[in-house]
Amino acid sequence: MKPLRVADRTRSFKYAVRDVLAVADEAKKAGKSMLYLNIGDPNVFDFALPEGIIESVTRALRDGHTSYAPSEGVPAALEAIRAESEGFGFQGIRDVFVGNGASEAIEIVLTALCNRGEGVLLPYPGYPLYTAIAGKLGIDAQPYYLDEANGWRPNADDIRAHIQPNTRALVLINPNNPTGSVYDRACLQELIEIALEHELVILSDEIYAKLTLDGREHLSIASLSDRAPIITFNGLSKAFLAPGLRVGWAIVSGPELVLAPLVDACHKLLRARLCASHPMQYAIAPALADTRHLPEVIAKLERRRDLTVSRLDAIDGISCVAPEAAFYAFPSLHIEGPDERFVAEMVRETGVVVVHGSGFGERPDSSHFRVVYLPTEPVLSEAFDRLEAFMRRHL
Numbered sequence: 494m495k496p497l498r499v500a501d502r503t504r505s506f507k508y509a510v511r512d513v514l515a516v517a518d519e520a521k522k523a524g525k526s527m528l529y530l531n532i533g534d535p536n537v538f539d540f541a542l543p544e545g546i547i548e549s550v551t552r553a554l555r556d557g558h559t560s561y562a563p564s565e566g567v568p569a570a571l572e573a574i575r576a577e578s579e580g581f582g583f584q585g586i587r588d589v590f591v592g593n594g595a596s597e598a599i600e601i602v603l604t605a606l607c608n609r610g611e612g613v614l615l616p617y618p619g620y621p622l623y624t625a626i627a628g629k630l631g632i633d634a635q636p637y638y639l640d641e642a643n644g645w646r647p648n649a650d651d652i653r654a655h656i657q658p659n660t661r662a663l664v665l666i667n668p669n670n671p672t673g674s675v676y677d678r679a680c681l682q683e684l685i686e687i688a689l690e691h692e693l694v695i696l697s698d699e700i701y702a703k704l705t706l707d708g709r710e711h712l713s714i715a716s717l718s719d720r721a722p723i724i725t726f727n728g729l730s731k732a733f734l735a736p737g738l739r740v741g742w743a744i745v746s747g748p749e750l751v752l753a754p755l756v757d758a759c760h761k762l763l764r765a766r767l768c769a770s771h772p773m774q775y776a777i778a779p780a781l782a783d784t785r786h787l788p789e790v791i792a793k794l795e796r797r798r799d800l801t802v803s804r805l806d807a808i809d810g811i812s813c814v815a816p817e818a819a820f821y822a823f824p825s826l827h828i829e830g831p832d833e834r835f836v837a838e839m840v841r842e843t844g845v846v847v848v849h850g851s852g853f854g855e856r857p858d859s860s861h862f863r864v865v866y867l868p869t870e871p872v873l874s875e876a877f878d879r880l881e882a883f884m885r886r887h888l
């Protein structure tokens with residue numbers, strides 16, 4: 494038999510955050526000591542699953558919650574998500590469902606909403622899953638550019654300029670990965686106006702909402718309108734330090750009649766994949782009820798963010814907008830030419846694994862890389878020493 498012919502849809506399929514490991518493996522084989530600053534997984538570093546989550550999942554297993562669960566999720570979890578969202582002021586909640594991670598919920602909503610050839614506005618830079626799913630489903634990824642000069646916030650004129658007749662949805666990631674920016678009320682209200690003007694569904698990824706730094710408030714866009722159709726994504730992976738449990742969800746809010754067909758279509762897709770992991774869903778209600786671990790997590794992140802920004806900004810050829818949330822920085826590289834080759838060389842030569850900016854989408858004339866600042870201060874310091882020496886050699 495010949496090597497198998499694979500589907501065309503995989504041709505443009507990329508996920509830079511893990512794809513970069515191929516380059517890292519070359520460096521490792523060449524004997525480099527490696528420092529991994531590429532994956533946003535707190536539990537690889539000095540963060541650990543809160544005890545209450547371990548207990549609730551263990552209890553769920555002992556209590557025999559090992560059958561298939563209801564496709565949309567177990568009632569205790571759905572009620573806890575709904576109650577928390579109402580507490581955050583969400584208006585007009587129409588549906589809640591649980592996925593195997595927010596990732597699955599995002600894929601289900603995009604699959605239910607868009608035909609092949611229809612478009613979705615995606616923030617560039619932004620989390621690459623959206624571009625990957627769009628590629629797989631034949632959805633037209635329509636980038637809008639976040640404004641680095643304005644703390645990486647969206648620009649309403651730029652979004653309007655990118656809307657096409659086939660555009661169905663506007664994705665926002667708030668707080669954003671990879672820039673760590675947080676959107677204020679005025680910005681969110683503008684996005685709602687745009688969505689209403691152009692009959693777009695807002696998909697708001699808020700998985701880092703509880704990880705805002707410096708006491709900054711996080712506002713859910715769903716708390717600002719009951720007129721716009723909004724799907725909000727969240728989960729346990731980041732703020733609850735439980736990425737491997739694969740627990741996430743979607744909250745559908747807004748005008749009931751407008752949303753009813755989409756809710757129906759999502760539920761058809763949910764039924765076909767049976768259910769999200771059953772015992773893991775029993776972690777949701779206790780987790781949302783107990784956020785005592787968060788102040789320590791946030792204090793650590795603030796210290797590491799400060800170190801990251803001050804060290805990167807001091808390097809010739811690099812400048813860095815300070816992240817306001819999450820655990821990513823997205824510094825600008827003042828180099829000629831694209832960032833993918835330059836950053837691959839940086840990884841090979843220094844052993845510090847960061848991800849090229851184009852992996853998240855960026856303005857074609859710009860160059861960046863993403864740093865995960867979850868590691869401890871000594872590890873971060875060592876990484877920035879190496880990057881500083883690299884830049885001195887290569888500028």
Ligand SMILES: Cc1ncc(COP(=O)(O)O)c(C=O)c1O
Binds near residue numbers: 593620729
């Ligand atoms: C913005 C964003 N959304 C979703 C996810 C994935 O979430 P989950 O682990 O719940 O699938 C990530 C993971 O890095 C992310 O950064």
